[in-house]
Amino acid sequence: MGGGDAGDATSKTRVVVVGGGVAGAILARSMQFLADVVLIDPKEYFEIPWAELRSMVEPAFSDRSLVKHTDYLTNARVITSSAVNITENQVLTADGNSVSFDYLVIATGHAYSTPTSKQERLEQFQQDNQKIKSSQSVLIVGGGPSGVELAGEIAVDYPDKKVTIVHKGSRVLEFIGHKASKKTLDWLISKKVEVLLEQSVDLDSISEGDGVYTTSTGQKISADCHFVCVGKPLGSSWLQDSALRDCLNENRRLMVDEYLRVKGRSNIFAIGDITDIPEIKQGFLAERHATVVIKNLKLLMKGTKENKLAKYKAASPMAIVSLGRKEGVAQLPFATIIGCLPGLIKSKDLFVGKTRKTLGLVSST
Numbered sequence: 001m002g003g004g005d006a007g008d009a010t011s012k013t014r015v016v017v018v019g020g021g022v023a024g025a026i027l028a029r030s031m032q033f034l035a036d037v038v039l040i041d042p043k044e045y046f047e048i049p050w051a052e053l054r055s056m057v058e059p060a061f062s063d064r065s066l067v068k069h070t071d072y073l074t075n076a077r078v079i080t081s082s083a084v085n086i087t088e089n090q091v092l093t094a095d096g097n098s099v100s101f102d103y104l105v106i107a108t109g110h111a112y113s114t115p116t117s118k119q120e121r122l123e124q125f126q127q128d129n130q131k132i133k134s135s136q137s138v139l140i141v142g143g144g145p146s147g148v149e150l151a152g153e154i155a156v157d158y159p160d161k162k163v164t165i166v167h168k169g170s171r172v173l174e175f176i177g178h179k180a181s182k183k184t185l186d187w188l189i190s191k192k193v194e195v196l197l198e199q200s201v202d203l204d205s206i207s208e209g210d211g212v213y214t215t216s217t218g219q220k221i222s223a224d225c226h227f228v229c230v231g232k233p234l235g236s237s238w239l240q241d242s243a244l245r246d247c248l249n250e251n252r253r254l255m256v257d258e259y260l261r262v263k264g265r266s267n268i269f270a271i272g273d274i275t276d277i278p279e280i281k282q283g284f285l286a287e288r289h290a291t292v293v294i295k296n297l298k299l300l301m302k303g304t305k306e307n308k309l310a311k312y313k314a315a316s317p318m319a320i321v322s323l324g325r326k327e328g329v330a331q332l333p334f335a336t337i338i339g340c341l342p343g344l345i346k347s348k349d350l351f352v353g354k355t356r357k358t359l360g361l362v363s364s365t
């Protein structure tokens with residue numbers, strides 16, 4: 001283990017971070033000069049997830065929101081592969097690496113099917129943009145944050161295009177309150193977006209073939225193209241047959257204690273969306289988890305006793321969903337606001353400058 005004094009022993013402590021999303025990237029960056037850090041991620045880059053929808057209508061936006069891991073990890077090792085299993089003290093990767101750890105931090109929030117190279121991801125945004133530009137009508141499957149933000153981007157940038165959202169739930173944005181859903185629905189309707197609730201489109205047979213899509217209730221929708229925005233699967237399938245299988249709850253999230261250690265483990269932490277912390281899953285909270293674990297790793301490396309570790313307290317529900325370039329809807333602890341005020345906070349830059357600054361990138365603009 002990495003106990004002992006903070007001199008040479010500390011610099012040799014091996015910290016392995018699995019998952020280079022919001023939580024893992026921030027943690028790996030902060031620890032890289034204090035320990036031997038290895039980051040394992042299937043993509044060679046960190047992607048700011050909430051900038052994706054803007055990049056589809058404005059591909060030039062994506063260059064700042066995709067950051068190669070090696071640009072902010074100048075003193076860490078990056079393995080571009082997926083973790084596939086874990087033993088008591090090693091992580092095994094798909095490309096055949098066995099990586100030993102003193103401390104492990106699991107931050108595999110969601111599994112992405114996006115390209116592994118930044119260049120290919122940039123090209124994907126160009127293709128998505130061409131698809132939108134060359135279509136008169138667009139079908140969006142899914143009315144969660146991705147579907148709503150994409151509809152907002154298209155409706156504001158291309159007001160003449162017909163946008164339809166098909167959502168299987170009874171309201172859009174079910175992850176936040178009813179008031180926010182209703183205000184968002186009204187906003188979408190005011191922008192001439194058609195919203196079909198409690199209907200779905202069969203994703204196994206979906207194709208852009210004849211431009212007609214049939215929903216689960218038999219309704220026909222004409223659209224020149226479609227985008228599937230149904231949310232990404234949790235990144236915990238690799239743990240299901242691992243030494244941590246009993247630490248997954250019924251929703252396949254990792255159970256953590258108040259210090260954000262995986263239940264029953266003294267040297268394995270979990271942060272971000274993968275955890276079972278009873279709070280809304282948001283990047284700014286993933287960042288807070290990372291901050292607590294950075295503190296705890298530093299304390300543990302100095303030999304601090306367990307009861308002196310930093311604790312994490314679940315946060316109140318708070319989220320902002322952008323609605324095009326200037327507006328947004330915000331769920332705050334005591335109020336729900338829609339319009340330019342939440343838009344001012346999020347929608348122009350989508351926190352890209354702030355996130356780049358957190359990663360220590362010299363040019364945050």
Ligand SMILES: Cc1cc2nc3c(=O)[nH]c(=O)nc-3n(C[C@H](O)[C@H](O)[C@H](O)COP(=O)(O)OP(=O)(O)OC[C@H]3O[C@@H](n4cnc5c(N)ncnc54)[C@H](O)[C@@H]3O)c2cc1C
Pocket residue numbers: 018019020021022023024040041042043049050081082083084107108109110111112145146147149235236238271272273274281282283284285286320321346
């Ligand atoms: C449309 C939309 C808008 C949002 N807007 C906001 C917002 O404005 N503010 C906000 O705070 N939050 C927002 N969120 C939520 C935010 O994106 C998530 O809470 C955040 O990304 C969680 O971070 P994470 O690091 O836990 O997981 P992720 O960001 O999902 O990262 C997980 C990482 O783990 C990697 N991974 C997965 N499986 C493996 C494996 N087996 N081996 C190795 N690596 C693996 C993935 O490649 C990825 O890099 C938004 C989400 C969406 C969808």
